[in-house]
Amino acid sequence: MYRYDGYDHQMLSDRVAQFRHQTDRFLAGKLSDAEFLPLRLQNGLYVQRLAPMIRIAIPYGMLSSRQLRKLAFIARHFDKGYAHLTTRQNIQYNWPQLEDVPDLLAQLAEVEMHAIQTSGNCIRNTTTDQFAGVAVDELEDSRTYCEIIRQWSTFHPEFAYLPRKFKIAVCGTVIDQAATQVHDIGIYIVPGPAGETGFRILAGGGLGRTPVIGQEIFKFVEKPQLLTALEAILRVYNREGRRDNKYKARIKILIRETGVDLFREKVHEEWQRIKDSALILTDVEIARCKAFFEDPAYAELIDKPEALTKPLAQDVLFSSWHQQNVRPHKRPGYAIVTVCMKETGVAPGDVTDQQLEHIAELAERYSFGEVRISHQQNIILADVRQEQLAALYCELKSQALESANLGLLTDIICCPGGDFCVLGNAKSIPIAESIQRKFRDHDELTDIGEANINISGCMNACGHHHVGNIGILGVDKKGEEFYQISLGGSSKNVASLGKIMGPAFAQQEIPAVIDKIIKVYKSNREADEKFIDTYKRIGMAPFKETVYAKAD
């Protein structure tokens, strides 16, 4: 993974000192709430329902064991012993004290971590496929370009006060795991006319109040022009994005109001002016960044060794975990393991200090000392020897980390909701739990197959409910919490936004409603058809009829 040099370290320690100074001035009454607000947000610090919340950046999801241990330490010393994995490859703490935050940031800086631009109206943490570098269907490792974008966007002086937040995702695989099309900028690594890979760049995607799929702004950009293209888009947005209404300030609204053709024209006009500037990436820089993500020292192994096939045949639980949570790796004899953080009774994405330390140790022993965080709020050990999977499974079990529900109905993506978040209209964690309790039978879950549920506690859509096969949105109706259900969303290559099924439900009705939806799917599916495909074939009507049928 990327390692800091003197420049990176210097910038980070300068940042910690700067924020310490800002916090001191705020606590001394020399900085108003309104003026401190964007400064603390650009350091990931929110003032929440119960205490401040701090969001730590995990650039494109990569973490070392050393960093995991530091996160565990922070959970213990600054929080109540746990942390929360977010839906954008970040990690949050819900209980730090404001005056402790500078020290917390100084601790993070020791392990090359920070909270820079994890919030606020600026360019946020760039996200990607959690399987980058090990996926079988990868054109090129996206992390090289994520790191290049990270550096370009960090403390970018022109784009620190954008109209609104700005999120970038990069996808280097054939099957999109990064929800690329619902980002302000989505970048696909694609083969170019001469065979050399470059980028296809979309803009204007996003969820929130107005969900939109991104539209193509650059059909093909050569690699050295990555940053000039991004800078051109950002400049047009910074200048022309709406600032009169924060609900209309995202780039998707600008593109809609300008018209995509005119917007594209403006970007290209700007790009013509800067595409020969010093911002053109050099081969040396691309090679320098690429070198950080070279393969670890893989052994020459064979697929399906006896040390795997034997326990698979003998142990049903191991076998079903293997079936769900283990994915093929680009190297023979290796596998990608997802540790699913969706144990029933635990808020989706919550992880304790002990679990973090345990995973750090497992990463060292089984996966070259690195893990990844996914936007599905899970943790990935990306380079595990197949012959060691059984042993790894046993160790995961000892910390209750063996949930075998990856990609299944109970692998719910969920925001912190009204329990923690000041924005939340409604709670989301108890909804997730009530669904998980309804669907406890593993055989039933595997029979249902791939069907994801996304829950957001308000229309800001941190739980990405628009792209859930089943989306649940908390709404406030005269002070009472209700839940609106949508069907048919997907963040994959053929991205789609879910459609609202009908009137909202009370909290206690949700598990039964989900059950009805699943029954409609099961009675209509053909062969191995997934939930989303059945929905696309039969449409909303059969689901709606059953769910809203009057009881006789």
Next chain:
Amino acid sequence: MPKLIKDRAIAVDRWTLLKDATGSEVLTAIPGKNLIVPLRFWKDYAIELESYAGDIGIWLDSDETISEIGDALAEFPLIALNFPVFADGRSFSNARELRERFAYEGEIRAIGDVLRDQLYYMSRCGFNAFSLRHDQDPDSCIAAFDDFTTGYQATVAEPIPLFRRR
């Protein structure tokens, strides 16, 4: 009187800012000053301004673009860019465009809601003068330029981005 920082030092302000667009009679009311006039005023009273005894600078609001000044750009010894509120980031783009696209070499002055914690970014975008909001402490503001030792991006002072210097 607002405090002025220019080229990293507290400076005496020899300019008078004409905040709102008024009629040309203001030119006879305050003769012989160095005036920073609004874009609209400059467009409306070009002839009157030509005979004014004193230097003329221009200021742009955050929703106005450099291209509206056109070829006259080089005539202005000073261009001020307004921050109606500090969180309105449009003038950052205008400053960069002035320096990088139009190679403007005169004074670029930040006016309006100009606060300590935005100065570093402003200076990196090409501002070299800062008309501070009245409650700002100038000494603390000067220190803000050194909040960071270095940055990743190219700036007016360091036109080569870090990745080309590593």
